[in-house]
Amino acid sequence: MPRPSDTLWDIAVAQVSKKHEEKENEEDLEVRERSVFFLGNKSGGKTTIILRFLDRDEVPKPTLALEYTFGRRAKGHNTPKDIAHFWELGGGTSLSDLAQIPITIDSIRRLSIVLVLDLSKPNDLWTSMEKLLIGTRNHINTTLNELGRKDSINVNDIKQRTWKTLQRNHPDWELIDPFPIPLVIIGSKYDIFQFFSNKAESTISKMRTILNHLAFGTDRSKTVSVEYNKPLFVPAGLDSLSLIGSPPAAEVDLGKINARNPIDLWKKVYERLFPTENTSELKDIRDPAKDPQYxxxxxxxxxxxxxxxxxxxxxxxxxxxxxxxxxxxx
Missing domain, CATH: 1.20.5 (Single alpha-helices involved in coiled-coils or other helix-helix interfaces)
Incomplete structure (x- = not known):
């Protein structure tokens, strides 16, 4: 029901939003398809996470380029099954151009990104994260621009959804440039830093909750864990830079670091503690046709x-x- 203060534009926007909600409710009664695109460090555990989520008892094999698998989930008795498409990018940052295969105008509305970062390689972590996120964001923006020329309403809907997880009074509102589509960052190999098995059911349960939400649209968890001596679990919008605080750099004079914003400050302190190694993942991806031994x-x-x-x-x-x-x- 329009309010007396609503303008003609407000009423039009409300009508369009209502039609989209009705359309999505209709789709809920049919088979729903979603896509989840995994990327991250080489040998960082992406395949293991996918196999564990799909309950497949297989030995993980190295992903050479881009691999695909899928999963199904029944919504109820005698009802069609939802389908989740899982894409996995191999090669770390060296094959990021292949992102254009899973990121298309047909998949973009129901596509999510899962970035898996290897905690056992801190010197490569920040660089890999930046390269992969920047490259993927570029592919997404190109796809959204292409879609916008055909269906601007859908693109506006996608952009609006990125802000729905944040309250307008969030302390970081002015600093945030949200990722265009749902993004989850997983720090793998956490078990290296603890004295018990990585089979901890609580961590696995949280991972399942996240992936079920991305793959099948189940409710997203709002549980928050920010204790430094436990695995972090922070849903989007439920933390802030003010709560995180300044980087714990006792040996670094933060006042002398030229940073544009808090995130840039964290990056520069992090890279001082864990300098990027002068290695390239491209060196690990060799063309056998050019190898003398073959x-x-x-x-x-x-x-x-x-x-x-x-x-x-x-x-x-x-x-x-x-x-x-x-x-x-x-």
Whole structure:
């Protein structure tokens, strides 16, 4: 019911929101499909998390590029099953361009990102996090722009949802640039820092709750754990920089650090304590065809010929495409 103070624009926005809610309620009665895209450090435990969530008793294998699997969940007796698509990016930061495969205009409305960071490699942690989040955000923004040209209402709905987890009076409201779609960050290998098994059921239970919410739309947990001597569990919007406080850097004069904001301050202090190592994950991703130990003269000659043919085909296809565009404009 419109309020007397509502403008025509307010009433129009309310009507559009109502239609979206009705549409989503209708979809709830049908098969729902969601996608969860896992990325993070190499050998950081992404595959293990997925297999554990799907109750698959398999030995995890290294993910070479981009792998796909799926899970199903029944909503009730004799009702269609919801489907969750799980994508996993291998290679750490070196293969981030493959993110454009799971991030599409068809999947973006029901897509979530899970970033798995290896706590046993603190020197690579912050750099990997930044590279992967920046690269993924760029793919998402490109996809949203493409979708916006076809369906601007859907894009506005996606953008509005990113703010719904925050209250307007949140102390960090002015500092926050929310990730465009749901994002969960998991610190893996926490068991290395404790004196008991990593099979702790409470941690596994929390992980299941998170993934069930992302994959099947179940209620999200609002439990908060910020005790430093326990695994952290912080749902979006339920913590703040003021509560976290300043970096515990006794040997560093924080006043002499040139930081643009609290997050930048934390980054600079962190990198002083854990300097980024001069290694690149790209060095670990070698092309076997160029490795001398796998040299096969006849095969290599044929491979070179095929590579040249492929490049020629690309050039010809590019010329044809440009000519088509030129003819269309006339």
């Amino acid at each position: 040299a096969e003269p006849e095969v290599d000659t044929m491979r070179t010929q095929k590579d040249q043919e492929l490049e020629q085909y690309k050039r010809n296809a590019s010329k044809s495409w440009k000519e088509m565009q030129f003819d269309t404009r006339r």
